[in-house]
Amino acid sequence: MTQILPATSRKAIKLARRLLREGEAVAFPTDTLYGVGVNAFERFAVRQIFTVKGRPADKAIPVFIYQIDDLNLIARDVPNRAWPLLQKFWPGALTVVLPKVAALPSDVTAGQDTVAARIPDHPVSLDLVIQVGRPLAVTSANLSGQAAPTTAQGVAQQLGGRIPLILDGGLTAVGQPSTIIDLSVTPPRLLRQGAIDFAALQEFLPDLEGG
Numbered sequence: 001m002t003q004i005l006p007a008t009s010r011k012a013i014k015l016a017r018r019l020l021r022e023g024e025a026v027a028f029p030t031d032t033l034y035g036v037g038v039n040a041f042e043r044f045a046v047r048q049i050f051t052v053k054g055r056p057a058d059k060a061i062p063v064f065i066y067q068i069d070d071l072n073l074i075a076r077d078v079p080n081r082a083w084p085l086l087q088k089f090w091p092g093a094l095t096v097v098l099p100k101v102a103a104l105p106s107d108v109t110a111g112q113d114t115v116a117a118r119i120p121d122h123p124v125s126l127d128l129v130i131q132v133g134r135p136l137a138v139t140s141a142n143l144s145g146q147a148a149p150t151t152a153q154g155v156a157q158q159l160g161g162r163i164p165l166i167l168d169g170g171l172t173a174v175g176q177p178s179t180i181i182d183l184s185v186t187p188p189r190l191l192r193q194g195a196i197d198f199a200a201l202q203e204f205l206p207d208l209e210g211g
Contacts, residue, residue, distance in 0.1 A: 002160045004152055007124045007169035017131040019164055020045075025052055027141040027155045028128060029169030030064075031121040032093050032178050032195060033148045034155045036163060037064065037128070037138035040074070046107040046137050052162045054144045060109045061137040062095055062116040062178075066129045074115050074135050076101050082183050085204040091121035093178040093195035108137050114184045124169050140177070141166075150175045181208065 005012035007029060016026045020038065023045040027036045036052065038045035040063045050057060063074050068086055071078060075098035082096065100108075100115035109115050120126065120138075129136055140148035141155040149155045152168035159166075179194035181201060190198060190210035202208050 002156060002163055002166060004156060004166045004168050007167040012165075012167055013124075013127060013131060016128060016165055016167060020128065020132045020136070023048070024165075025049055025163045026128075026165045026167065027152075027159060027163055028124050028167040029122060029152075029172050030125045030138070031091070031172070032174045032176060033150055033172055034141040034152065034166075035125070035138040036141040036155075036159065037136040039132060040108055040135040040137040041103070041105065043105040043107050046105060049137065049139060050107075052159060053139070053142065055139070056144065058110050060112055060114075060116060061139045062118055063104075063108060064125060064129055064136045064138045065117060065119055066126055067119065070135065071098075071117060072101075074101055074104050075099060075117055077184075079183060081205070085201070088204065089196060090119040091126070092119070093121070093174055093176075094118065094201075095178045095180040095192075097180065097182040097184050097191065099184050114182075116180060118178060122169075122173075124167060148177065181205070 077099045095118040142148045143158045150172045177194045179196040180192040182189045187207040
């Protein structure tokens with residue numbers, strides 16, 4: 001059975017924290033779409049996301065952090081040119097791919113040596129990262145191949161009965177996925193066009209490819 005509780009309820013946030021700390025998956029609103037997340041450093045929990053969504057094992061899961069200084073918890077060898085970009089677009093709908101730290105489970109990154117990192121611009125998402133005390137592995141709260149939901153009800157239609165809790169924060173503000181750029185390669189490359197357009201990124205990365 002899946003509970004749907006208001007994201008504004010402290011009781012609901014405490015329940016979400018407990019579930020996440022126990023290795024369960026929880027769905028919640030982000031600044032782009034609804035996401036389903038787990039503790040990124042709990043290997044069994046990460047595997048649950050793949051099962052819940054029917055997600056192919058070769059698709060990595062992005063990781064949410066709370067602040068830029070936390071990037072070193074999940075990534076290494078961050079190029080100097082990345083910092084002005086991150087200061088401009090974080091928190092926000094920008095996901096960056098960087099070399100991962102050894103401690104991050106390979107289940108999160110689908111066996112790759114890189115991790116996709118983001119700081120969401122949403123109070124519920126950020127609060128959960130703080131409450132759990134670890135970065136969260138978060139992907140869209142939908143069945144693999146289906147439309148990504150922008151409401152808690154949309155999540156319930158696809159993942160109801162598969163996860164214990166959905167935090168209802170109303171309609172998400174952006175309604176489209178984050179933009180993804182790969183900073184682990186030179187020159188950097190656009191992997192997915194999302195809420196942030198190519199031209200805005202080129203102001204910081206003139207040699208950005210893939211637009």
